[in-house]
Amino acid sequence: MKLSVRGLAASYDGIKALRGVDIDVGDAEMVALIGANGAGKSTLLNSLSGFVRQRSGEIRFEGQDIGRLDPHAISRRGLLHVPEGRQMLSDMTVLENLQVGVLARGNRTSAWDERKVFDLFPVLEERKDLAAATLSGGQQQMLAIGRALMGGPRLLLLDEPSLGLSPLITDQVFEVLETLNREGLAILLVEQNAQRALAATSRAYVMERGTIVAQGPSAELASNASVIEHYLGG
Amino acid sequence: MIAQQLINGLVSGAVYALFALGFTLVFGVQKLLNLAHGGVFMAGAFIAYYAVVSGVPFWAAAILGTLGAGLISVLIEIVAFRPLRARGQAEFAAIVASIGVDLILVSIAQRVSDTKVLKFPFGTFPIEFYRFWGLRISLLQIMILAIVAVLLAALVFYLKKTTFGRQVRAVAINEKAAALLGVNAKAVYFQTFFISGALAGIAGVLIGLSFNSIQFLMGEPYMLRAFVVVVIGGLGSIPGAVFASLMLGVMQTLSVAYLPNGVSEMIIFALLFVVLLFWPNGLFGGAGLSAGVGRR
Numbered sequence A: 001m002k003l004s005v006r007g008l009a010a011s012y013d014g015i016k017a018l019r020g021v022d023i024d025v026g027d028a029e030m031v032a033l034i035g036a037n038g039a040g041k042s043t044l045l046n047s048l049s050g051f052v053r054q055r056s057g058e059i060r061f062e063g064q065d066i067g068r069l070d071p072h073a074i075s076r077r078g079l080l081h082v083p084e085g086r087q088m089l090s091d092m093t094v095l096e097n098l099q100v101g102v103l104a105r106g107n108r109t110s111a112w113d114e115r116k117v118f119d120l121f122p123v124l125e126e127r128k129d130l131a132a133a134t135l136s137g138g139q140q141q142m143l144a145i146g147r148a149l150m151g152g153p154r155l156l157l158l159d160e161p162s163l164g165l166s167p168l169i170t171d172q173v174f175e176v177l178e179t180l181n182r183e184g185l186a187i188l189l190v191e192q193n194a195q196r197a198l199a200a201t202s203r204a205y206v207m208e209r210g211t212i213v214a215q216g217p218s219a220e221l222a223s224n225a226s227v228i229e230h231y232l233g234g
Numbered sequence B: 001m002i003a004q005q006l007i008n009g010l011v012s013g014a015v016y017a018l019f020a021l022g023f024t025l026v027f028g029v030q031k032l033l034n035l036a037h038g039g040v041f042m043a044g045a046f047i048a049y050y051a052v053v054s055g056v057p058f059w060a061a062a063i064l065g066t067l068g069a070g071l072i073s074v075l076i077e078i079v080a081f082r083p084l085r086a087r088g089q090a091e092f093a094a095i096v097a098s099i100g101v102d103l104i105l106v107s108i109a110q111r112v113s114d115t116k117v118l119k120f121p122f123g124t125f126p127i128e129f130y131r132f133w134g135l136r137i138s139l140l141q142i143m144i145l146a147i148v149a150v151l152l153a154a155l156v157f158y159l160k161k162t163t164f165g166r167q168v169r170a171v172a173i174n175e176k177a178a179a180l181l182g183v184n185a186k187a188v189y190f191q192t193f194f195i196s197g198a199l200a201g202i203a204g205v206l207i208g209l210s211f212n213s214i215q216f217l218m219g220e221p222y223m224l225r226a227f228v229v230v231v232i233g234g235l236g237s238i239p240g241a242v243f244a245s246l247m248l249g250v251m252q253t254l255s256v257a258y259l260p261n262g263v264s265e266m267i268i269f270a271l272l273f274v275v276l277l278f279w280p281n282g283l284f285g286g287a288g289l290s291a292g293v294g295r296r
C-alpha cells in the first residue's frame, strides 16, 4: 500500500473540516476524490503533505507513519503535492522552478530530469527562460506538475488540476496523468470535474462535509444514482 | 578637493551598504524588520576589540567578530523570531521583540565596557596613505572598499547561482511552494540570519577601526541610516540598498565638508521625505524581485 489513512480528523481553530477519514491508495493506483465545494478535499491533501497541523488519526506512507514530519521532509520522501492554485515561484524562471523541484529528491535517485519534463510538456521548453508568472493558467499547471516530477515522486497528490483550464488543455493534462500512472506512478486526484476524474481513475471516494460517504470502482460510482444526481449534473 | 570628498564618501557609503544589506536581506526573505541589527553590528565590533586586546591578531579578531555577530543573529532568529512566526502575524510583534533584543545587547555591552569608549590599541592596523592623481587614500580605505566589493559579489553569486541561493529566493517568493518542493524554510532562515549578522559584524569591525571608537550605542545611528537606505532603495532590494548607501555616504561627506554644522542630517531626512513622496516603494521598488530577494 502506497498510502493508508485512518481516522483522520482535522480542524481550523476548532472548526472541524475532516471528521474521521479512511483512504487507501495502492502501489500503482490512480484514485479519485470528488466532492462539493468545502467538503474538505484540499484539507485532506494539506494534511497529508503536512501543512494542516491541527489533526489526529494516522497517515502511513509506504508503511511509515509520516504524521509528525514537516512538509519539506514529507516532500523529500517522495510524497509530492501539486496544490490548488498551483503556487508558482512566480519571479523565478520556468527552468529555475524545475531546478528547485530537484531538492525533493533528497538522497533518492530518480529518472526525471528537465529533458523528460520538456518532452512531456514541450511548451515549457519554449518558455524556459521566462518568469513563471508570465505563463498562462494551463502552462502553470504543467509547470506545477513538471516541478513535482523533478522531485522523483512516489505518490502524486493533485488538487483540481483542471481548474480554470480550457477543455483542450484539460485533455492534455489528463492524458499526461494517465500516462504517468500507466508507467507505475501512484496518484491521488482531487477534482470538481467528477466526470473527468471518474473516467480517468480505477477507484474513487466521494467526500461530503469532512467524511467519506461513498467509495468503489470509478465506473460503478459513475453509474450510481445519487452520485449522478449530486456530482455529475444528472 | 571634491574628488577627495567623493572617495571618502564612497568609503563610508560602502560600510553603510554592508550594514543595510543584512537588514534588507532578512526583510526580503522573512518580511520582518529586525531592529536588533544595530545591536548585532555593535556586538561584532566588541568581539573584535576584546579579541585584539587579549592578544589575537587583528585579522583573526575581525573574523571572530564577523562569525560571532552571525551566531548572535542566528540566536535572535531562534529565540525571538521563530516562536513569533509559528503563531503567525509576526510583523508587528517582531519589531517589538527585536527592539527588546537590541536593548539586551546594548545593556550587556554597556556593562562589559563600563560605559567607556573603547579604542583598538595603537598599531592594530597600519596607518599608511597612498597618493595618486592628487588624491589621498589610506590602506584602511582600500581594504574597506575591497572587502565590500568581494562580499557584495559573493552575496549576489550566492543568491543567483547556487542551489542554496535558489532555496533562499524560493522561500522569499512563496514559502508554501518552497516547502512543497522540499525546501527547509527553517534552514533558509538560519542561513539568512547568519549572513545578515555576519555582514553587520564586519561592518561594525570596520567602523570601529575607521573611527577608532567602539561604544555600546554605536549601532543606533547606523540603524537609523539603514532605515533611510532601505526605504530609499526599496525594502528587500539589494541593488537599491547598495545604490542608496553609496549616495548617502557621498551626500553626508559632502554636506559635512561644505555646509554648516548639523545640516547634513536635515538634508538626509528631507531626501527620504521627497523620495517617499514620489516613489513610495523606493527607487528600486520593483527591482528587489529581480535581485532575488523580496516578496510580492
Ligand SMILES: Nc1ncnc2c1ncn2[C@@H]1O[C@H](COP(=O)(O)OP(=O)(O)OP(=O)(O)O)[C@@H](O)[C@H]1O
Residues within 6 Å of the ligand: A012, A016, A017, A035, A036, A037, A038, A039, A040, A041, A042, A043, A044, A084, A192
Ligand atoms: N485556512 C482555513 N482556515 C479556516 N477554515 C478553512 C481553511 N481552509 C478551509 N477551511 C474550511 O474548511 C472546510 C473544508 O475546506 P476545503 O478547502 O478543504 O474544501 P474543498 O473540498 O477543497 O473545497 P473546494 O472544492 O472549494 O476546493 C470549508 O468549510 C472551509 O471553509
Ligand SMILES: [Mg+2]
Residues within 6 Å of the ligand: A041, A042, A043, A084, A159
Ligand atoms: Mg479545495
